[in-house]
Amino acid sequence: MIKSQTDVPVPSSRVSGIGRLLIAIYGVLALAATGRSFVQIVRAFDDAPLAYALSALAAVVYIVATVALIQRSALWYRIAWITISFELAGVLVVGTLSLVDPALFQHATVWSIYGSGYVFIPLVLPLLGMWWLLRHPVAPAQSRA
Amino acid sequence: MIEWFTWLQLAIAVPGGLLCVILGLVGRKPTDLTMGATALVELMLIVQLAAAIAAPLAGNDATGSLLEFYTYLISAILLPVAAGFWALVERSRWSTVILGVTCLSVAVMLYRMSQIWNVQGS
Numbered sequence: 001m002i003k004s005q006t007d008v009p010v011p012s013s014r015v016s017g018i019g020r021l022l023i024a025i026y027g028v029l030a031l032a033a034t035g036r037s038f039v040q041i042v043r044a045f046d047d048a049p050l051a052y053a054l055s056a057l058a059a060v061v062y063i064v065a066t067v068a069l070i071q072r073s074a075l076w077y078r079i080a081w082i083t084i085s086f087e088l089a090g091v092l093v094v095g096t097l098s099l100v101d102p103a104l105f106q107h108a109t110v111w112s113i114y115g116s117g118y119v120f121i122p123l124v125l126p127l128l129g130m131w132w133l134l135r136h137p138v139a140p141a142q143s144r145a
Numbered sequence: 146m147i148e149w150f151t152w153l154q155l156a157i158a159v160p161g162g163l164l165c166v167i168l169g170l171v172g173r174k175p176t177d178l179t180m181g182a183t184a185l186v187e188l189m190l191i192v193q194l195a196a197a198i199a200a201p202l203a204g205n206d207a208t209g210s211l212l213e214f215y216t217y218l219i220s221a222i223l224l225p226v227a228a229g230f231w232a233l234v235e236r237s238r239w240s241t242v243i244l245g246v247t248c249l250s251v252a253v254m255l256y257r258m259s260q261i262w263n264v265q266g267s
Contacts, residue, residue, distance in 0.1 A: 017239060024231070024243040028224065028250050035216045043212060119253075 022125075022132055023069045029121060030062035033110045054094065055109045061086055069129070077138040084133070088126035091115055095123070146207065146214075146262040147196050151255060154189045158252040161186060165245030175232040175240050183232075183244045186251055187225035193255075194218055197262075209261035217261070221254040 037055035045052050061083050068080035095114035097104055108117055115122030161182035168179055197218065201207070207214055228247035232240040 017237075020231075020235070020237070020239040021242050021246070024228070024246060027227070028246070031220050031223070035220045039210070039213045039216050043210065 019069070019132055019136065022128060023066060025121070025125065026062065026066040026069060026129070029110075029118070029125065030059065030066050032118065033059035033062050036110065050104075051109050054090075054111070058087075058090060058110045061090070065129070069132075072138060074138055077133070080129070080133055084126045084129040087122065088130070091122045091126065146193065146200060146205075146259065148259065148263060150189075150193065150196060151259045154186070154193065154255055155252055157182070157189065158186045158248045158255065162245045162248030162252060165248060166242055167245075169238050169241030169243075169245060172238045173241055174236045174238060175244060179241050179244050180229065180232060183225045183229055183248060186248050187222070187229070190218070190222045190225070190251065194222065207262045208264065214258055214261045217254045217258045221251045221258075224251055 033055065037052065037059045040048075040052045040055055065080060065083035065087065068076045068083055091111045091114055094109060094111035098109075098112040110118060110122050114120060165179045165182060168176075173179070197214070224247045225244075228240075228244050232244055
């Protein structure tokens, strides 16, 4: 793989250039979501089983998405799309519900109020991820799966 | 958790993180300066860990959840190590940006930790 100081118009890999930054931020968010759900579940799962189970699910999805962005094959490319779409749907649905019906999500999740507890990164990141995936598709023929 | 030390950490992690992000965006590969800033952030986190363990013995107890505090602290300690390894393996401008993002993430986590320790009544 050729590494270059400047941005190459047609990167050889999805894991090059600014994509690495995206992966790093995904990694941090995965860690943050995992940490939070760990604390919530250990401390008082019974307080809010729905919110806390959702936190854990979100954490797992972020981890899978991080891995999927690193891996370069048609299968992982599809998994990246699925997980990132799921995140976007999650942050939109839970974000809206947490505003419309706060009683449903009294306990914070990563996605409450569109991820305001995480500087709205959960809202912006899936969009960046999708943009990245669109710009760097992996055709089944060229994959190493 | 020692409050003034936490502020000192923030005073290093925030400018250090911004410096790394800027240097990375203008195209610098990881250097002694940016790696050093990240290493310093990591070192201070380990001092903070020791302080957090020792502080209750001196009557400085956390007001909030210790479980939450340590989850943040351990996560924060892992981050610069991961970013540092990344920077060693992959010597590109983006690794410098990642060092910066890591330092800034640590700063956010430190801020949350100080809230848990000092402000959050349980």
